[in-house]
Amino acid sequence: MGQTNVKILDSDTAAFLAAAHAADAPPLRSLSVADARRVIHQMAGSPPTHIDGVKSVDQQVAEVPVRIYRPAPPIAPCATVILFHGGGWALGSIETHDAMARAIAAGANACVISVGYRLAPENPFPAGFDDCCAVVRWADAGRAELGGLDAPLVVLGDSAGGNLAAAVSLWARDSGGPSIDLQILLYPVLDADPEGNFASRTAHGDDPRLFSRKDLAWFSEMYLADGRDLVNPYVSPLRAENLGGLPRALIITAGFDLLCDEGRAYHDGLIAADSASAYRCFDSTIHGFISFPDHISAGREGLALLVETIAAAPMVTAGDASNEARSGLI
Template sequence: MTIHPDIAKVLSTLPAPDGSPLSPQAMRADEAAQVPPADKRLPLHAVADAIADTETGDVPVRIYTSDEGQTHGLLIYFHGGAFFLGSLDTHDHVARALARETGHLVISVGYRLAPEAAFPAGLEDCYAVVRWAAAHGETLGWDGRNLAIAGDSSGGNFVAAVAGMARDRGFTGITHQILFYPSVDLDFDEGRYPSMRENAVGYGLETAGLKPFNAFYLESGADPADPLVSPIKRQDLTGLPPALVITAEHDPLRDEGELYGRRLEGFGVAATVSRYDGANHGFVQNFSWIPEFYRVFEETAEFLKAAK
């Protein structure tokens, strides 16, 4: 189907890429300026900033509690942003919606960003916070059941990579992995996936922009051939947690996400792949106010209840 009309209206207002160099500092400032004030955000029972004292050092986190329950499942959330953008604030609304719809205690991770922090700093922060949350479950109010990880775009990359790291390092506590339009293959050869050609231009994220946007991460030492950088290249996916992979019809990254889901199934991992028609890359962050796209949070809640 065609792009959703509300998304099309927004896309029509965006300036065409002019090929000028990207400035992480300027782009982060622009993102920060668009964050709504606290009183305009989805209200929850409690939202608190904290510091996770982990093996990689102190990592800022934001903890979201949807209700007065004494214990909850845990959902660790890794924000997107091509590894150099995004923050606890820019994705605050996503974490709030996840908390409200799933009933889980959501811990959003303020991991270190490229290019200032070279690979694998941000990835190690995410893994370390998962281990920290598991170790501090009693203090956090964990019910001892679900310990899920979720992320969008590059955050989805971190989800897949962290799931693999956990298996390799003998940590079996992760119960679910949730990937929203993940970037799981950082080899940006346009011939690899039809969606890179079908959705190359006009849908927000453009295929020609993939290399420059991810250059800060790749130039910091992240090798696209490394399964921790391109999780779809992991040879053996057995033993990974059940997965929900959300993709968008009009996204250059659509096919790699769907292939990752099929590969998981091929190794005996329960995987649900759900494509949102009429959506583009980033719709969970940018367009979840549209009712049919807000459904993604409800689908996430259903997955957490059903998957074992």
């Protein structure tokens, strides 16, 4: 399924991978979950407390911990962005994605809600998914106090967080609300089956330097208490029978990533179902690149693209179907 147009790694990405190789760290899947979580937090470093005056507050909404970021002074109306962190549904946290959240709040003049959803394996599917749905429902009901009643509501996630953003968008459509205006999926997992048949998984899934099929299998096994859920579209959105009526999408992938082709396949499926979607593949970099803008130039470009997309998201009017424009490749 799909085709991969592989070029060569860009110099920034090659240097980043060389430094990681020189550190000789064991694969995360060889560690205990607790140790893997500590490593991910160490990789994220110490998050900045302020970026261009962005302020944040921690609270509980719908019994889910969140951190809400606002630019200071705020300029209303502004998009409300709900951020689902990556980490294979088992790792990562609000803290690991603090810098990304602050950059989006500052760059897009957005109210960003970063979600501390329950993690596997302690809390397998659908626990984390349910938390994400609850926060989106809360945010939609409270638009007036967040970005503004007529401002767009955006769901955004990277990797497993992109999976959750796509799944929540499907759920919202299937449930007749809440209303989501834009979904941004960064190198998302769209088929959680490690045996999924994609050319990019064959090309890159066994490269020890990269996010691998073994890694995906480890995460999927922790996330799912019942393997039959692999075909559930809220676990594997690409398995959905109908991709019509979904929020406008921006899908960003990496050329040296086993997940590349399923991102393109999801974009193609959205377009075929008359749902608006834009797609951009950064051909010469790797999974997770937007989390490393200080090291990888494509990360800076990708972060700028998603910030620009959020900043340009149109205001919402009564009866707006959110799919007024059809998009293609960026």
